[in-house]
Amino acid sequence: MGLLALAGRWFDRQTNAVIPIGKILRSAPWQVVVFSLGNLVVTGLRNAGLTAILSHSLEQLSHRGFSLAALGMGFLATLLSAVMNNLPTVLINAIAIQDAAGIHPHIQQAMVYANAIGCDIGAKITPTGSLSTLLWLHVLDRKGIRIRWSQYLRISFILTLPVLFVTLLSLVLWLPWVLA
Numbered sequence: 001m002g003l004l005a006l007a008g009r010w011f012d013r014q015t016n017a018v019i020p021i022g023k024i025l026r027s028a029p030w031q032v033v034v035f036s037l038g039n040l041v042v043t044g045l046r047n048a049g050l051t052a053i054l055s056h057s058l059e060q061l062s063h064r065g066f067s068l069a070a071l072g073m074g075f076l077a078t079l080l081s082a083v084m085n086n087l088p089t090v091l092i093n094a095i096a097i098q099d100a101a102g103i104h105p106h107i108q109q110a111m112v113y114a115n116a117i118g119c120d121i122g123a124k125i126t127p128t129g130s131l132s133t134l135l136w137l138h139v140l141d142r143k144g145i146r147i148r149w150s151q152y153l154r155i156s157f158i159l160t161l162p163v164l165f166v167t168l169l170s171l172v173l174w175l176p177w178v179l180a
């Protein structure tokens with residue numbers, strides 16, 4: 001199918017736009033666009049030295065042992081993903097784990113898994129933690145269901161923190177068995 005034929009499906013000169021582009025642009029959730037620029041955030045934070053600070057912190061955390069390193073990495077990833085979004089956080093933490101020197105390979109592997117767990121689960125603590133949450137809240141708001149930040153945070157802390165702790169604890173119990 002040619003480009004001209006494809007364009008004809010989007011716009012009909014005789015009737016008007018088939019897809020109301022202006023209406024879509026006016027009703028788009030523009031707050032989501034800001035968070036989709038996460039790769040720029042990662043590059044900027046790396047250049048600003050955040051990954052070096054994280055790498056040093058992870059090196060210190062790794063000296064505390066396998067369990068505390070995994071739990072600490074998971075909760076650190078949770079905190080960062082709740083504050084600045086899970087996609088840039090998982091990348092920043094992965095770079096920091098990779099750049100950290102002198103970490104035992106098993107502890108490093110536990111940190112990688114804990115990073116993924118913390119970023120995925122921790123992103124649900126705040127609405128800005130994940131793009132999907134922002135999109136759902138936008139859709140619900142347009143349908144007349146308004147969820148205030150205070151409501152969201154209250155419920156998310158009650159649900160998310162125990163799930164995070166149990167999941168990280170399961171990682172700490174399961175991973176050494178697999179690595180043995």
